[in-house]
Amino acid sequence: MLRLVQDLVQKKFKGHDWILDGFPRTMIQAAGLDSILAQEGQPLNLALMLDVPDDIIVDRISNRWSHVPSGRVYHTSYKPPKRPGLDDETGEPLVQRDDDKAENVRARLKNYRNYTAPLLDYYRAAGILKTVSAPTSYEGYVEIRKILDTYMQALKV
Numbered sequence: 001m002l003r004l005v006q007d008l009v010q011k012k013f014k015g016h017d018w019i020l021d022g023f024p025r026t027m028i029q030a031a032g033l034d035s036i037l038a039q040e041g042q043p044l045n046l047a048l049m050l051d052v053p054d055d056i057i058v059d060r061i062s063n064r065w066s067h068v069p070s071g072r073v074y075h076t077s078y079k080p081p082k083r084p085g086l087d088d089e090t091g092e093p094l095v096q097r098d099d100d101k102a103e104n105v106r107a108r109l110k111n112y113r114n115y116t117a118p119l120l121d122y123y124r125a126a127g128i129l130k131t132v133s134a135p136t137s138y139e140g141y142v143e144i145r146k147i148l149d150t151y152m153q154a155l156k157v
């Protein structure tokens with residue numbers, strides 16, 4: 001993964017602003033990213049952490065159902081199929097991915113916290129961590145937009 005990031009930083013991102021989503025995930029990856037960026041004279045200058053309560057994450061993911069052949073995705077709360085358990089267009093059964101099941105989502109969250117907590121401390125100590133309260137997608141979007149707008153304005157000065 002670090003080689004891929006290094007290649008992108010050196011060839012595609014050079015001289016541009018860019019965003020990584022979901023990387024780094026471990027301290028080893030963070031140290032590797034710092035090393036790559038130091039070589040390029042391009043330090044990481046902002047890290048965002050979305051603060052979403054676990055119950056909301058479990059609800060968002062565990063109520064997601066898919067029509068595999070088409071890729072259509074439904075959510076039982078905010079985008080339910082017209083007929084429960086069936087695709088709107090074909091009438092074929094919807095499926096829930098194993099990793100979208102509530103117990104698996106909770107296990108993934110526990111694993112995420114174990115690996116991510118040190119990263120939060122690391123970026124907080126570096127002074128670049130911003131935490132975004134995101135109980136809903138819209139609220140998260142609004143907060144992220146404010147942070148990025150402020151950040152981009154500061155770069156223009």
